[in-house]
Amino acid sequence: MPDATTENVTLLKADELGRIERVERDGVVVIRRDIASARWWARSFARRAAAREARALARLEGIDGVPRLLAWNGRVLERSYMAGQPMQQGQPRDPAYYRQALRLLSVLHRRGIVHNDLAKEPNWLLREDGTPGLVDFQIAWTRGRRGRLFRLLAREDLRHLLKHKRTYAPDRLSVRQQAILSRPAPHSRLWRATGKRLYKLIARRIFGYWDNEGQGRVRR
Known part of the structure; x- marks a missing residue:
């Protein structure tokens, strides 16, 4: 993932499943789901849920009306932003x-x-x-x-x-x-x-x- 110092980050939600952030990077906005901060008892579920979302978005690549999968490394998922x-x-x-x-x-x-x-x-x-x-x-x-x-x-x-x-x-x-x-x-x-x-x-x-x-x- 890019260096955090180059990013403008806005927290959208933080709960037991981790954090969801709006990230502006070089004028491009993405949505980031970070499961590293998930509660210990929810971390396994959060990882499976993020992996499922990554599979779905990869299969839906190119469809207008669905975000694009940008990155998934087992801990952080990034997808395109839809205004x-x-x-x-x-x-x-x-x-x-x-x-x-x-x-x-x-x-x-x-x-x-x-x-x-x-x-x-x-x-x-x-x-x-x-x-x-x-x-x-x-x-x-x-x-x-x-x-x-x-x-x-x-x-x-x-x-x-x-x-x-x-x-x-x-x-x-x-x-x-x-x-x-x-x-x-x-x-x-x-x-x-x-x-x-x-x-x-x-x-x-x-x-x-x-x-x-x-x-x-x-x-x-």
Whole structure:
């Protein structure tokens, strides 16, 4: 990695999984995830999550709307910066945004990648040109195999996008999209009935954030 003295670093988030920083280097902005500062009990998970994100971004190389993988050395991941607002701030209401988001998801799935975390609005960007972007591939499906489980998870990617469309542009949902929303996958129904409350408790008490906030606790 380049010498830190040549960098202008802004801390975006620091929690039990490490630090996320905005780094300006010679006029170029990148996002850096450093897991060296992760808590000892979370370090193994943080490393696996970063490695998964690196695999996903490498497989998605060249796709507009997804960051480029710049570096991954087992401790620090760097990706390109995409200018824009997280969905909960930008609140996209233009139907074109959702048409483009559907196409972006389709490209991901054709590459054998399922995001798996699209219920979180901060993982969707409203970019400066009004188009969608996707970030945070830490729990993405990266195996490439497109069997029954892949199709089930890909459908959930789609359903979560439609849930956001229902929030910001409900009058533009098609009849088919409304039908998809009304039929969550079995594992999604089981998750809501069992594990979701525990997940929210852990997210708030340990990491200091909820799904739609996108701003974790800054741990000193």
